[in-house]
Amino acid sequence: MSSLMWYIYDFARKAWVDGFANAKSKPEIVDMPSRFRNFPVVIKENCIGCGACTASCPSPHAIKLVRDEDTEEEEGKTYPVINQSSCIRCGFCAEVCPSEPKTLECGENHFILPEFNIIPSSRQYVVDDFLCIRCKKCIKACPVGAISVVDDRIVVNQLKCITCGDCVDVCKVNGAMKAVYLDNIQEQRKLIAFVVDTLEKFIESHKDDLRALEHNRLLQYEYPVSKLWNPILEFISDEEIAKEILVNAVTRLKIRVIDWNSEECKKCQLCIPDCPTKAISFDEKTDTIVRNEDKCLRCSICYQSCSFSVIKYFLAKFSMEVNDNNEEVISITVKTSPLISHIEEAVQ
Amino acid sequence: MVLNTVKDIVRKSSIHVCIVNCGGCNGCDVELVALLSPRYDLEQYGIYVHNNPREADVLLVTGAVTEQWVTNLKRIYDKAPEPKIVVAVGNCPQSGDVFAQEGGKVHAPVSNFIPVDAAIPGCPPRPTEILSAILAVGPDAIAQRGREKK
Numbered sequence: 001m002s003s004l005m006w007y008i009y010d011f012a013r014k015a016w017v018d019g020f021a022n023a024k025s026k027p028e029i030v031d032m033p034s035r036f037r038n039f040p041v042v043i044k045e046n047c048i049g050c051g052a053c054t055a056s057c058p059s060p061h062a063i064k065l066v067r068d069e070d071t072e073e074e075e076g077k078t079y080p081v082i083n084q085s086s087c088i089r090c091g092f093c094a095e096v097c098p099s100e101p102k103t104l105e106c107g108e109n110h111f112i113l114p115e116f117n118i119i120p121s122s123r124q125y126v127v128d129d130f131l132c133i134r135c136k137k138c139i140k141a142c143p144v145g146a147i148s149v150v151d152d153r154i155v156v157n158q159l160k161c162i163t164c165g166d167c168v169d170v171c172k173v174n175g176a177m178k179a180v181y182l183d184n185i186q187e188q189r190k191l192i193a194f195v196v197d198t199l200e201k202f203i204e205s206h207k208d209d210l211r212a213l214e215h216n217r218l219l220q221y222e223y224p225v226s227k228l229w230n231p232i233l234e235f236i237s238d239e240e241i242a243k244e245i246l247v248n249a250v251t252r253l254k255i256r257v258i259d260w261n262s263e264e265c266k267k268c269q270l271c272i273p274d275c276p277t278k279a280i281s282f283d284e285k286t287d288t289i290v291r292n293e294d295k296c297l298r299c300s301i302c303y304q305s306c307s308f309s310v311i312k313y314f315l316a317k318f319s320m321e322v323n324d325n326n327e328e329v330i331s332i333t334v335k336t337s338p339l340i341s342h343i344e345e346a347v348q
Numbered sequence: 349m350v351l352n353t354v355k356d357i358v359r360k361s362s363i364h365v366c367i368v369n370c371g372g373c374n375g376c377d378v379e380l381v382a383l384l385s386p387r388y389d390l391e392q393y394g395i396y397v398h399n400n401p402r403e404a405d406v407l408l409v410t411g412a413v414t415e416q417w418v419t420n421l422k423r424i425y426d427k428a429p430e431p432k433i434v435v436a437v438g439n440c441p442q443s444g445d446v447f448a449q450e451g452g453k454v455h456a457p458v459s460n461f462i463p464v465d466a467a468i469p470g471c472p473p474r475p476t477e478i479l480s481a482i483l484a485v486g487p488d489a490i491a492q493r494g495r496e497k498k
Contacts, residue, residue, distance in 0.1 A: 023392040030476045039469075059439075059446045059471075085442035088471035 037091050037107030040082050046103040049078035053093035053104055062086035063093060080104065121163040123179045127154045131176040138167035138177055175252055181241055191235040191242065192249045195228060200255050203316055203334060210259050210314060210334070219334040222323055228330075250318045250330055256298040257314040257334070262288045264310045271302035271311065300337065313337040359405070359431070360487035361394045366404035366428065370421055371454070372411030372447075375472040376438035380408060382475045393483060401427040405490050406482065409464070412440035412447040412454040418461065425462040431493035433465040433485065434458075437478055442467050465489055 010016060032038065049065065057063045062083050068076030080093070080103065094106035102110065127138075127147075132154055139147045139154070146160035147167060156167070163179075171177040181188065202223055203210070209219055228246070236242040267289060272280050279295035280302060282288075291302075303313040314334050321331045369377055383390045384397060398404060401424045413421065425434070436458050439445035444456030458464055466485040468478055 019392070023394075025388065025392075025476070025479070029387060030480070032474070032476075036474075060448050060450070061443055083443065084469040085439050085467065086445055086448075087469070088439065088446065 035108055037089055037109070039084055039087055039089060040091070040094055040104045040106035042080055042082060043101070043103055043105065044077055044079040046099045046101055047077065047079040048099045048103075050098060052096045052098060053080050056092040056096040058090060058092065059086045059088050062088070122181055122183050123163055123165075124158065124182050125156045125161055125163065125165075125167060126178045126180055127156060128176050128178055129153050131173050133173055133176070135172060137170045137172065141166045141170040175248065181245070184236055184241075187235045188245050191232055191245055194231060194235065195246060195249055196253065196255065198228060199223065199253070199316075199318065199330065199332065200257065203255065203257050203314075203332065204259060207259065207261075210257070210312060211261055213314070213334070213336055215336040217335070219332075221332040221334075222321075222329040223332060225320075225328040225330060247320055250320055253318045255316040255318075256300065256337075257316060258291065258296065258298055258300070258303065258311065259314070260289075260306075260311045264308070265289055266308050266310070268307065270307060271305050274301050274305040276301065300339065303337065304339065313339065356491040359490045363393075363395045363405050363482075363487065363490065364403050365390075365395055365397045365406045365408055365482075366399050366401045366424075367397065367408045367410065368401075368421070368424055370409060370411040370417035370441070370458070371414030372438065372440045376410040376440070379472045379475050379478060380410070380437065383479055388475045388479060390479065393479075395482065401425075402429065404428045405432055407432065407434045407462075408437050408478075408482075409434060409441045409458050409462075410437045412444045412456045413458055413461070414455070415453060418455050421458065421461045431490050431496070433489045433493065434462055435482060435485065436464045436467040438473055439469060439471045442469065445471055 049067075051065055054063045054065055063080050064083070065078060066081050067078045070076045089106070091106040091109055094102060094104040094110040097104045097110070134149075134152075134154060136149070136154070139149070143164060143166065144160050144162050146157045146162070148155060148157065165179060168177045168179050202221070206219070206221070213219055225246070232242050232246060233239065236245070265288070267282070267287070269282055269289065271289065272282060276299065277295045277297055279292045279297070281290055281292070283290045300313045303311045314336055315338075316332055316334045318333075319331050321329055323329045367377060367380055380397075382388060390397065395406075401407065405428075407425065407428060409421075411417070425432075436442055440447065440454075440456060441458035441464070442456070444452070444454045447454045448456055455461075466481055466489075468481045470477060473481075
């Protein structure tokens, strides 16, 4: 009984009677959302007739470029015409349209410009995974959270990095966090190769010292930076960058030096087949064993295979220092190879 | 005269619809099903989806007319009782849309096989677009066609 009463009450309501007589959807359902991507709108005046819209259109008959007939005053306009019964409202035509302002407008996507998310900088911050001790100080120091641990490696996200350099300041290991200059990498390689060559030649020029060097003793030299400076600036003109690259290269540089006294050499030629790069050869004209420095790897195999201990092998290390005359120098330390002590121990 | 008026009222207020998918991607069919949902509520207008051509006043044709539908489309149209109207939903029945590629095997448009009274562009059209098209063309067209002398 009560349910019947309820039905009568419900049917008697004005809202129900209205809905029965004149059904209507709510306007918020019928209306298109503000960002709805409807059929493209063509603005004829902007068209440059490039045909990008027709090329981008996935539907075969949706866009046609048409050209109005020429009149006496002016040439006929070229513009795209949209066939609505083929258009799938994808908006590609509006996105590819290169004219400024756009000839085709479809939705809002083509008005969105890509966000500017890379800060222009000549440096890129890179972690040297070989040197990194994973102390994670850089992660704490980074103000934008660009550094993270990926697969147990510290990685800098280049898209987030603002190149502030805080990570380099806080890094405990010299060279583990690198601020690499990107603009002139080839020049940097040439510069480093030049510095290494010069220093090696400088050490090799002190032949008498090297040959007289006993093991467990050190040779020390100083090479003034001013001598290197002019050729360096030919590679990289920016003094600040050149200085940084020089310091980075020199402080971590180790050079191995191979030298022998041709007069003591017994010309047994045992070293020639042992050399992995065929850098050693016998020069018949001068009756000497010669080494091609460009091929030589400084691997010390010839030194180990020399039966008469004529071939000598030295290790050199470098550091930037300021000497007593307040002059910047590269301090060079040369010592004999540690292999010699092993051999002597074995002999005894 | 009175009979015609009564028939008009009945025909306008109770429309039976049959969806005919003659080989499309089903996108338009999904939008048609959305029409039945409480949000759009097709039945508040007295429109009922029966999917039986023998009861239908309106045929909603979707799809780009594949090989098999070339003959069957006419058969389905013939089964629907007079008065009837055909509404092409979406781009496929009108132009073949993306299926009308070179070397494609579609036989669009539908109007080559059966008379089409209304067409709704879109790929797919919005449910409200379909709804408004059916309402705009449907009741009056059916009523008018019912009064035509055969």
